[in-house]
Amino acid sequence: MALPRGVRERVAAVHGGATLPERLRLYDGWAAGYEQDVAALEYRAPHLAAASLAFAFPAPPAEARLLDVACGTGLVARELHRRGFRCLHGVDGSAGMLERARSTGLYRQLRRCVLGQEPLPAPAGGFLCLTTRSNPSNLRYKAELEAALERLEGQGAWRKVLAQEVERWERATSEEESTQGTGYISGVVYVYQKCPVPPVKEG
Template identity: 45%
Template sequence: MDASKRDIQQVQKTIASAHKDCSLTQKMQFYNHWAHDYEEDVSILDYNAPRLAAVALASMYPSNHEEKLVLDIACGTGLVAQELQRCGFKLFHGVDGSEGMIQVAGGKKLYKELKKCMLGHEPLPSPSDYYDAVIIVGALSDGQVPSFVIPELIRVAKPGGFVCLTTRCNPSNLHYKAQLDQELSVLQNKGLWECITVQNVEKWERAISEHEAQKESDYISGVIYLYKKSEAFPCTD
């Protein structure tokens, strides 16, 4: 669909649908159908998370970005990998639950490997202690990937590797964010990883309703977390 035929109200309605409670089959049907319009829609929403998260992760490496193997979880159409490539990364594996999204991502020829995975319903199809960096952008929110999956992200990262994750701070996602923050803290208290930085972002994306928007703004805010897996806790399969 041409951008001229699609306005912000249509896109907001579509985004709202992504967070509705429904069966897993219905959720995947939605994402499969959305795959070909997804990038147009998030562009209209001024979705900044992929770029900001990629820059945040890149800042952890003073050099040799091209040698780091990155797992892009809930990779969608490959927007995060595109931004990471702009930052100098070249080696990507991706996983996503939607076959439609994977097909679009695969067409970009960015990923060395792409696999289907219903995170939250099955473990990641990856060995433990394998990736230099793990990143998940946009999927950790209400109605999407549950917060209890975080140990899986830690498992597949190398000891000393980085994990970058994001969530939204809009009103309807605050309960989820509180659960996520608690999960992150519990795992740090167990010594599995350490928090490197938490970056709050005011202009995350345009709000899908007036209720979700910040005061004097039509944007919602978001947050980027960067953690480093403990050298002392390699995982075993």
């Protein structure tokens, strides 16, 4: 089925942002129409991220502290809320996206934070989740993201729980982006756990 008019162009524009500030500005502009466009793309990342977190947290989830990194308009929080998670924090680099996330009323705290440039707020004992696409035009961004996550791990702040490649993440916007002619692209869900702060040695 053909994509609704303009979806392909808007996705291409955001992914085509040459620099990070430019990409974040493009996300600001996309915030209002984002959810409608990703629905047309059959975007499954929020559902998949919530399923991974529910797997990492078999215990009652209400008090589990979760940081939704690059939270966008809050789609992951909606899925998590349905599964009983209540202690949600979010960060995103786009003020426009954060404004939408705030309007959901589902986050205890939301902050602007540019991953790769600023430290992540770290709820003690918490988990973070993050997703990204694995299609050819996103591979450079994906590599930057993974380098930033590796740095966090190297600093001893966070421990990787899972990095799960998922097929049929969303519909491809072109034949070149599609995985082996399926018409879909793949993506990855990352879940990290905050490392406990070691006790200060006295004496």
